[in-house]
Amino acid sequence: MTSSDTTPDDRTPHRVPVVDEAAVAALRADLAVFTVDAVEALLGPVASAALQRGEPSPALRATAGPDVPPVATLVRTFLLGEVVTRADLDRALPTAGAAGALALGLVARADDVDEREAPALGRDGAPGESAPSDAAPRDAAPSATAPGSSRPDRLRPLVDLRPWTAVDGADETTWWVASDLGELATGGPLGTDHVLGIGGASVTLAAATVPTRVDRVLDLGTGCGVQALHASRHARHVTATDVSDRALAFAAFNLALAGLDPSRVDLRRGSLLGPVAGEVFDLVVSNPPFVITPRMPDVPVYEYRDGGRAGDSLVEELVTRVGDVLAPGGVAQLLANWEVRGQADWTERIGAWVDASGLDVWVVQRELLDPAQYAETWIRDAGTTAAADRTAWRSLYGAWLDDLASRDVTAIGFGIVTLRRPAAADAHRPRLRRLEELTNPLPGPVGPAVAAGLAAHDWLSARDDEAFLAEHLVVAPDVTEERHLVPGESDPRVVLLRQGGGFGRAVQVGTAVAGLVGACDGELGVGTLVGALGALLDRSAEDVAREVLPTARGLVADGFLLPA
Numbered sequence: 001m002t003s004s005d006t007t008p009d010d011r012t013p014h015r016v017p018v019v020d021e022a023a024v025a026a027l028r029a030d031l032a033v034f035t036v037d038a039v040e041a042l043l044g045p046v047a048s049a050a051l052q053r054g055e056p057s058p059a060l061r062a063t064a065g066p067d068v069p070p071v072a073t074l075v076r077t078f079l080l081g082e083v084v085t086r087a088d089l090d091r092a093l094p095t096a097g098a099a100g101a102l103a104l105g106l107v108a109r110a111d112d113v114d115e116r117e118a119p120a121l122g123r124d125g126a127p128g129e130s131a132p133s134d135a136a137p138r139d140a141a142p143s144a145t146a147p148g149s150s151r152p153d154r155l156r157p158l159v160d161l162r163p164w165t166a167v168d169g170a171d172e173t174t175w176w177v178a179s180d181l182g183e184l185a186t187g188g189p190l191g192t193d194h195v196l197g198i199g200g201a202s203v204t205l206a207a208a209t210v211p212t213r214v215d216r217v218l219d220l221g222t223g224c225g226v227q228a229l230h231a232s233r234h235a236r237h238v239t240a241t242d243v244s245d246r247a248l249a250f251a252a253f254n255l256a257l258a259g260l261d262p263s264r265v266d267l268r269r270g271s272l273l274g275p276v277a278g279e280v281f282d283l284v285v286s287n288p289p290f291v292i293t294p295r296m297p298d299v300p301v302y303e304y305r306d307g308g309r310a311g312d313s314l315v316e317e318l319v320t321r322v323g324d325v326l327a328p329g330g331v332a333q334l335l336a337n338w339e340v341r342g343q344a345d346w347t348e349r350i351g352a353w354v355d356a357s358g359l360d361v362w363v364v365q366r367e368l369l370d371p372a373q374y375a376e377t378w379i380r381d382a383g384t385t386a387a388a389d390r391t392a393w394r395s396l397y398g399a400w401l402d403d404l405a406s407r408d409v410t411a412i413g414f415g416i417v418t419l420r421r422p423a424a425a426d427a428h429r430p431r432l433r434r435l436e437e438l439t440n441p442l443p444g445p446v447g448p449a450v451a452a453g454l455a456a457h458d459w460l461s462a463r464d465d466e467a468f469l470a471e472h473l474v475v476a477p478d479v480t481e482e483r484h485l486v487p488g489e490s491d492p493r494v495v496l497l498r499q500g501g502g503f504g505r506a507v508q509v510g511t512a513v514a515g516l517v518g519a520c521d522g523e524l525g526v527g528t529l530v531g532a533l534g535a536l537l538d539r540s541a542e543d544v545a546r547e548v549l550p551t552a553r554g555l556v557a558d559g560f561l562l563p564a
Contacts, residue, residue, distance in 0.1 A: 015158050016195075016249035017105045017178055019256045026096035027104065028257055031176050034074045036165045042071055054184055056080050070094075078161035081185020083110045086153040098155060104253075106161060106178070110154040157181065159250075160197050168206045168230050168445050175258050178250055179224045183383035190383045195224050195250045196304040202226045204366075205287050205335050207442070208416045210451040214282035218325065220272070220318075220334075221288045223304055225251030231285060232260055239266045241275045244303045272318060276325055284322055284332035290315050291378055292337055292412060294403035299396060302382055311407055312339050312349075319353040322419060326359070329423040331454070333416065339404075340368070340411040347435045350413065360420040360432035362453065364503075366439060367414040374412045375400035418450055429461045438503055449502035449559055456557050465549055469527035472564035473520040473552075478502070479560050481514065502559050512537065512544055513551045522564035526552065 040048050047058035059080060063072040073092035076082040089098040089107070101107045161178045179197030183190060196202075205227060217231040222240035228251060231238045242248050248267050255265055268275040272288075289307035293299060307314035315336045322332045338350040346365060354361035369377065379396045386393040404412075422429070432454070463471065478500035483492040495514045498506045509517070512533055519529045527541075530548060534541040555561045 015105055015108075016246050017159055017253040018103070019252050020104060021256070023096060023100045023104050024253075024256045026100055027093065027106075028176075028259060030070075030093040030095045031074075031163070031257075033071055034176065035163050035174055038071050039075055039079070039163065042069070042075065051079075056184055074161075077107070077155075077157050078159070081157055081160075081181050083154050083156045086155055089155055102155070106157065106159050107155040108158050110156045157185070160185065162197065164198055164226075166206070166230060166233070167203075168209060168211060168233070168447055173233070175229055175254070177224060177226060177229075177254050178257070180246075180250075188383060190302065192300050192302050193244060193246055194302060194304055195244065195247045197224055198226055201287050201335055204416070205285060205333065206230045207445040207447060208418075208450060209285055209333055209447045210283070210331055210418075210454075211447050212283070212331075212451055216281045216283075216327075218276055218281040218284045220284060220286035222251050222267075223247050223287065225254040227285045227287060228255060228265060229258055229260075231283070232258075232264065235283065237264055237266070239268065239276060239279075239281070241268045241270055243269065243271050245269060247303070272314075273321060273325055280325055280327040280330065282327050282330045284325060284330070284334075286318065286322075286332070286334040288314065288318055288334060288336070290335060290337045292339065292374070292404070292409075293378070294399040296399050296403070299399050300382070305378070305381070311409075312337055316353050319350075319417060319419070320356045323357050323359050323421055326419075326421040328421055330421050332359075332419045333450070336415065336417050338413045339407065339409045340413060341408045342410060346411065346413045346437070350417070351435055354417070354419065354433070354435075357419055360422060360454070360457070361434065362418040362432060362450070363415055363435040364418075365413050365415040365435075365437040368437075369412050369414070371401055371404040371409060371412070374404070418454075420454060429458070432457045438505070440504055443499075443501055443504045446503055452502075452559050453557065456559065459563060460553055460556060465545070468549065468553065469530065469545070470525055472522050472525050473556070473561045474522040474564045475517060475520050476559055476562050479517075481518070497555070497560055499558075499560065505558055505560075507555065507558070507560065509551060510547070513548050513555075516548050516552060517555065517561065520561055 043051065043059050043062045047062045050056075050058045059075065060082070063076045063080070070092035073084055073088045077084050077089065077092075086098045089101060093101060096104075098107070158181070159178045160181050161176060164175050164177050166173045166175060177198055180191070180195045182197070202223070209227075209230060211234050213234045215236050217235040217238045219228040219231055219238060219240040222228050222242050224247060225240060228238050228240040232255075240251055242251070248269060252267055256262070289303070289305050290312070291305040292312055293301060293306040295310055301308060315338060318334060319336070322334075326332055336350070338346075338353075340346045340349065346368060347363075350363055354363065375397050379393065379400070384392050384396060420432070422431070460468075476499070480498050480500065482496040482498060484494040484496070485492045495509050495511070496506050497509055497514075497517060515533050515536070516526070516529055519532070530545050531541045533548070534544045537544065552561065556563075
């Protein structure tokens with residue numbers, strides 16, 4: 001699959017931003033005012049919430065009018081896809097100017113439109129629509145008027161460019177991320193070579209990535225470079241790959257706009273592990289093209305999400321082979337879909353893959369969709385809706401259902417897969433094999449919790465129950481206890497331990513375990529506490545140990561209890 005695999009009605013402009021160091025540096029200086037907080041303050045909660053739902057009207061109103069601040073022009077241009085005057089963009093970008101934006105390939109003259117790109121103009125140039133009154137010229141100076149025209153020199157965006165506050169296991173920072181214009185700006189379905197910007201999947205993966213400082217990171221399927229940006233915060237060198245030349249061009253621009261030293265990043269074109277065969281990495285991150293798309297003539301294949309394989313075989317290959325490029329102790333983290341066939345449990349298929357990998361494995365299923373839900377999700381994702389094109393919607397819907405039914409797929413799982421190659425010193429310890437479903441909202445980045453979970457497995461594997469009893473434990477600082485009582489009773493019916501961070505788990509425990517956890521302040525060993533609980537409950541220490549040790553070990557594995 002290459003960027004030439006496009007449909008005749010693609011509306012994505014086949015252009016990419018250009019990396020010019022001086023122009024990019026000037027743009028970076030101008031964008032200092034273009035932050036997530038500034039955009040939210042400008043739009044307000046109502047317009048911001050509407051924009052999140054894909055409705056731009058309140059945001060258009062909030063950014064209209066004379067003498068708008070620079071951030072309003074940047075929002076209208078690069079978030080809403082509106083045509084603006086050169087004079088307004090000059091004011092919004094005082095260092096780079098509109099000329100810099102033109103030179104970098106971020107905007108184009110609105111008059112320079114061919115027939116195929118006309119529908120992508122947005123509201124100001126859409127057929128059958130007149131320009132809104134707020135788009136009238138604000139600067140009548142001759143320099144703002146195109147030769148031979150009474151209209152001011154007007155510019156249209158070629159890219160979506162937005163601020164992004166990075167939220168992962170490291171400190172927060174702000175970047176600006178360029179990608180192709182979405183359907184909100186173009187008013188039509190995405191092109192098959194569309195380069196996606198920041199989406200829910202990329203945010204999920206960044207939040208789940210272990211933030212450990214390492215030497216080499218591989219970002220497999222980098223797209224516009226979001227994961228490479230995150231990886232650069234804790235890696236000496238990043239290698240980023242993609243099958244799309246256009247994606248790599250966007251990634252190069254975004255890395256330059258972030259001010260990243262180009263010697264620290266290597267961009268390579270190719271599929272899966274091909275571009276890095278024979279190399280090893282300390283960390284591999286991948287938001288691969290995992291979507292299970294019908295391989296049928298009338299179903300478009302989108303580079304950013306479709307791997308061109310039948311079913312979920314691409315993810316299977318990646319899970320089973322990623323160990324080939326992992327250094328000893330190295331970790332791979334990827335997002336994935338997997339099919340659930342017939343009456344099988346969701347763990348069976350993905351479980352077989354991770355077993356074949358020979359690695360430590362931790363799978364967290366975040367979502368399980370039935371075939372109809374899955375079809376609706378990904379047909380909408382590409383910009384086709386039943387309201388806009390009922391015939392296309394029904395045709396695509398039928399193709400998805402037929403394809404999934406052909407393999408007896410009854411559900412599709414989505415989740416985070418973490419794999420680790422054991423270090424040489426750990427060759428004989430028990431392998432981690434953890435497959436669980438956690439669909440609760442996550443309280444924050446879980447990358448640190450993943451790293452802690454891997455370390456907890458190693459710690460527990462090195463200690464049998466006798467050694468565990470000799471350890472001193474403390475309660476993690478984010479853990480709270482809830483007690484639920486029936487009115488009038490003094491003893492609780494339910495005791496819950498709840499995490500405020502990590503995966504936000506809640507664990508129901510009995511009286512003995514609650515007593516043990518409450519006493520874990522690091523001063524006394526677990527065995528001593530078990531003996532004291534036995535005396536308090538009028539039970540033998542051995543009896544209490546049999547009850548509390550399995551749960552206590554699980555609480556260490558989940559991060560509720562920590563070695564002192």
